[in-house]
Amino acid sequence: xxxxxxxxxxxxxxxxxxxxxxxxxxxxxxxxxxxxxxxxxxxxxxxxxxxxxxxxxxxxxxxxxxxxxxxxxxxxxxxxxxxxxxxxxxxxxxxxxxxxxxxxxxxxxxxxxxxxxxxxxxxxxxxxxxxxxxxxxxxxxxxxxxxxxxxxxxxxxxxxxxxxxxxxxxxxxxxxxxxxxxxxxxxxxxxxxxxxxxxxxxxxxxxxxxxxxxxxxxxxxxxxxxxxxxxxxxxxxxxxxxxxxxxxxxxxxxxxxxxxxxxxxxxxxxxxxxxxxxxxxxxxxxxxxxxxxxxxxxxxxxxxxxxxxxxxxxxxxxxxxxxxxx
Amino acid sequence: xxxxxxxxxxxxxxxxxxxxxxxxxxxxxxxxxxxxxxxxxxxxxxxxxxxxxxxxxxxxxxxxxxxxxxxxxxxxxxxxxxxxxxxxxxxxxxxxxxxxxxxxxxxxxxxxxxxxxxxxxxxxxxxxxxxxxxxxxxxxxxxxxxxxxxxxxxxxxxxxxxxxxxxxxxxxxxxxxxxxxxxxxxxxxxxxxxxxxxxxxxxxxxxxxxxxxxxxxxxxxxxxxxxxxxxxxxxxxxxxxxxxx
Numbered sequence: 001x002x003x004x005x006x007x008x009x010x011x012x013x014x015x016x017x018x019x020x021x022x023x024x025x026x027x028x029x030x031x032x033x034x035x036x037x038x039x040x041x042x043x044x045x046x047x048x049x050x051x052x053x054x055x056x057x058x059x060x061x062x063x064x065x066x067x068x069x070x071x072x073x074x075x076x077x078x079x080x081x082x083x084x085x086x087x088x089x090x091x092x093x094x095x096x097x098x099x100x101x102x103x104x105x106x107x108x109x110x111x112x113x114x115x116x117x118x119x120x121x122x123x124x125x126x127x128x129x130x131x132x133x134x135x136x137x138x139x140x141x142x143x144x145x146x147x148x149x150x151x152x153x154x155x156x157x158x159x160x161x162x163x164x165x166x167x168x169x170x171x172x173x174x175x176x177x178x179x180x181x182x183x184x185x186x187x188x189x190x191x192x193x194x195x196x197x198x199x200x201x202x203x204x205x206x207x208x209x210x211x212x213x214x215x216x217x218x219x220x221x222x223x224x225x226x227x228x229x230x231x232x233x234x235x236x237x238x239x240x241x242x243x244x245x246x247x248x249x250x251x252x253x254x255x256x257x258x259x260x261x262x263x264x265x266x267x268x269x270x271x272x273x274x275x276x277x278x279x280x281x282x283x284x285x286x287x288x289x290x291x292x293x294x295x296x297x298x299x300x301x302x303x304x305x306x307x308x309x310x311x312x313x314x315x316x317x318x319x320x321x322x323x324x325x326x
Numbered sequence: 327x328x329x330x331x332x333x334x335x336x337x338x339x340x341x342x343x344x345x346x347x348x349x350x351x352x353x354x355x356x357x358x359x360x361x362x363x364x365x366x367x368x369x370x371x372x373x374x375x376x377x378x379x380x381x382x383x384x385x386x387x388x389x390x391x392x393x394x395x396x397x398x399x400x401x402x403x404x405x406x407x408x409x410x411x412x413x414x415x416x417x418x419x420x421x422x423x424x425x426x427x428x429x430x431x432x433x434x435x436x437x438x439x440x441x442x443x444x445x446x447x448x449x450x451x452x453x454x455x456x457x458x459x460x461x462x463x464x465x466x467x468x469x470x471x472x473x474x475x476x477x478x479x480x481x482x483x484x485x486x487x488x489x490x491x492x493x494x495x496x497x498x499x500x501x502x503x504x505x506x507x508x509x510x511x512x513x514x515x516x517x518x519x520x521x522x523x524x525x526x527x528x529x530x531x532x533x534x535x536x537x538x539x540x541x542x543x544x545x546x547x548x549x550x551x552x553x554x555x556x557x558x559x560x561x562x563x564x565x566x567x568x569x570x571x
Contacts, residue, residue: 002568003518027417043348050351053515055567056494057522064490067352067436071419074437165399176407180452183476188453241480254479261450261480265442268449283396 003054010045014065017042021068039069088273090315095266096233097311099240103267106236109190110228113197114204121205128206131198140203144215164283171227172275178234179241179268183257186242193235200228218293219286221300225307226278233271237264274307342472342484344436352436355487356473357429359464362485368423369410376405407448414444420488430488443481450477497521502569503561506544513542514566521563532556 001009017038024030046062048054096103120127128137174192181188207216244260251259285291285299341353357365380401384394413421419430419438431439431447454463454475463475472484497518509517520535527535536556543558 002566004568025417040348043346043350046350053511055497055518055522057492057496060490060492060494063353066346066348066350067490070346070352070436071432071438076415076438076440162396162399165396165403169399169403172403173407176449177452180450183450183453183480257480258482261446262442262482265446268445 001052003058006045006049006054007058010041013038013041014045014062017069018065021065021072024072025068035069036073039066039073042066042069087269092266092270092273092315093311093313094315095263096236096270097315099236099263099267102236102240102243103232106189106193106232106239109193110197110232110235113194114201117198117201118205118208121202122209125206125209128202128209131202137203137206140207141210141212144207144212144219164279167279167282168276171230171279172272175230175234175271175275176268178231179238179264179271182235182238182241182264183245184242185246186239189235189238189242192238193232196231214293218291218296221297222303223278223281223286225300225303226274226281229307229311230271230274230278233267233274237267237271240264240267270311340471340473342434342486344434346436354432354436354484355490356471357427357485357487358473359467361427361429361487362467362473365421365423365427365429368426369421370423372422373405373409376409377402380405410448411441411444414439414448415441418488424485425488428488429485432484432486434482434484439483443483446481447477447483450480453477493526494519494522495525497563497567498524498560500557500560500564502565502571503544503558504565505542505562507542509542509566517542517559517563518566521560524560529556 017035020030020035020038024035042062042065046059046066049059049062117127117131121131174196178189178192178196181192204216204220207213241257241260241264244256244258245253248256281303286296340356340358342356344352344354346352380398384398384401410421414431418425419432424430431444433439433443451463454460454466454477460475463477466475466479467473470479472478474484478484498521517539520532520539524532533554533556536554536559539559539562540555542562543555544562546553546558
C-alpha cells in the first residue's frame with residue numbers, strides 16, 4: 001500500500017475522528033464507544049505508518065491525533081467527590097497505619113524534645129530564655145495574661161473569622177513546608193519536628209511556671225489534638241519521602257523517590273484535613289471565654305480520643321472486605 | 327519517527343517516549359527551562375493580581391473587620407497552594423501561564439496528571455525553591471534529560487509542549503518519475519522526508535541534498551528540457567508516495 005493510497009483510504013476516518021475529538025474536548029456529549037473504537041483504529045494506523053516508514057507529515061498527523069485522544073480518553077471521569085468520604089473514612093487512616101513506623105519516628109522526634117523542653121522550662125527560667133528571646137516570652141505572657149485584650153477573652157465574631165484565616169494561612173503552610181522539606185533526605189522534616197517540639201515545649205513550660213497555665217491549657221487543649229497530630233503526620237510524610245531518597249532498596253533512586261512520594265501523599269491529605277479542623281477549633285472554640293475550663297478539658301479528651309480512633313481504628317473493617325473481594 | 331521503537335538506540339533528541347496500552351509510542355516533548363520560567367512568571371503575575379484584587383475588594387469592606395481579613399487570608403492561602411493544583415486537574419491540564427506558553431502537565435506515561443501527583447509536585451515547590459529563587463529546582467531541571475524539577479521527579483510527572491512541532495509538510499506536487507533502481511525502505515523514507523522539507527529549506531540547500539541522491543535518479547531523457555536534481559527527485563518522491571500518472 002503506497003502512502004497516498006493509505007491516506008486516501010483512511011483519511012475520511014481520521015477527519016471524522018478529529019471532528020469527534022474536537023466536540024468531546026469542548027465538553028459536548030460524544031459517543032464514547034465510537035470514539036474508543038475509532039481511537040483503536042487510528043492507533044493501528046499509526047503503528048502501520050511507523051513500521052512502513054511512511055512520510056513524516058503523515059506519521060506526525062497520526063501522532064498528534066492519538067496524543068490528543070489519549071489525553072481525552074484516559075481523562076478522569078469524576079472529580080472524586082464520592083470518593084472523598086471513602087477517603088476520609090477508610091483510605092487515609094489505612095495509609096497512615098501502613099506507614100506506622102514513620103509516624104512513630106516523627107512522634108518521637110516531636111514529642112521527646114517537647115516533653116524535655118517542657119520539663120526544663122517548667123523547672124527554671126534558664127531554659128526558656130535559651131530557646132527564645134526575652135521579648136518573645138513577654139509576648140507570649142501578654143497573650144495568655146489575665147488582661148482584657150488577650151486570647152481567651154470575649155471578642156467579636158468577625159475576629160474569630162480573622163483568626164481562622166490566620167491559622168489556615170500560617171499553620172497549614174507550616175505543615176506543607178514540613179512535608180516538602182522531607183525531600184532533602186528527610187533531614188528537613190526531622191529538623192522541623194525537633195525545632196517545633198522544642199519551641200512548643202519551652203513556651204508551654206514557661207507559661208505554666210509563671211502561673212498562666214489556667215489561661216493557656218484550656219486554650220490549647222482541644223485544637224492541639226488535631227494540630228499536633230497534623231504536624232506529626234506532615235513530618236512522618238516528609239520522613240517517608242526522604243527515606244526513598246536515602247535508601248532506595250532495589251529500585252532506582254528516582255523510582256524509589258516517586259514510590260515513597262506516592263506512599264506519603266495520603267498522609268499529607270490526612271494532615272491537611274486535621275490542620276483544617278484544628279484551625280476551625282482554634283478560631284471558634286478555643287477562644288470562647290464563656291466556656292468553663294473543665295468543659296473544654298472534657299471536649300479536648302473527646303477530641304483526642306476521636307483523632308486516635310480515626311487513625312487507629314477506622315478502615316480496618318472495610319479493608320478486610322476489599323481483600324476478600326479481590 | 328525514524329527509529330523503530332523496538333530497537334532502543336541512543337536518543338539524540340529530547341523526546342521522551344511513552345508506550346500506551348494500545349501498543350503505540352507517544353513522543354512527549356519535555357519543556358525546557360526557559361519556557362517553564364516564562365510560564366512561571368506569567369502565573370506569578372496572575373497570582374499577584376488575584377491577591378491584589380482580593381486585598382482591595384475585601385479591604386474595601388472596612389465594616390467587615392475581622393471577617394474580611396480572615397476571608398482574605400483564606401483566599402490568599404487558596405491562591406498560594408491550590409491555584410496550580412486546581413488548574414492542573416482541570417480540562418487543559420495546565421495553569422493559565424502554562425497554557426499561554428503552550429505547556430501541559432502529564433504523567434510520565436502520557437496520561438493526564440492524577441490528583442495525588444499534582445498535589446505532590448506542587449507541595450514540593452517548597453523544596454525546589456530552596457535555598458532561594460528555585461535554585462534546587464533549576465539545577466535538577468538542568469541535570470536530567472526530561473527537564474524535571476524535584477517535584478516532578480517525586481510525582482512522576484512531566485511538563486510537555488501541548489502541540490506538536492510541524493517540520494514536514496506533504497511533498498510538493500511534481501510529475502512522477504520512477505527511480506533508476508529499486509530503493510530500500512530507508513532510502514525511500516529519506517527521499518520522502520527530504521521532499522517534506524521543501525518549504526523549510528533554502529532552494530540551494532534543497533538542491534544540494536538532492537544531488538546526494540543522484541545514483542537513484544533516473545537518467546535524463548534526451549530531447550526533453552533538462553531538469554535540476556531537486557525537481558527530478560521530487561518526481562521520485564511523488565512516485566514513491568504512490569502517484570503513477
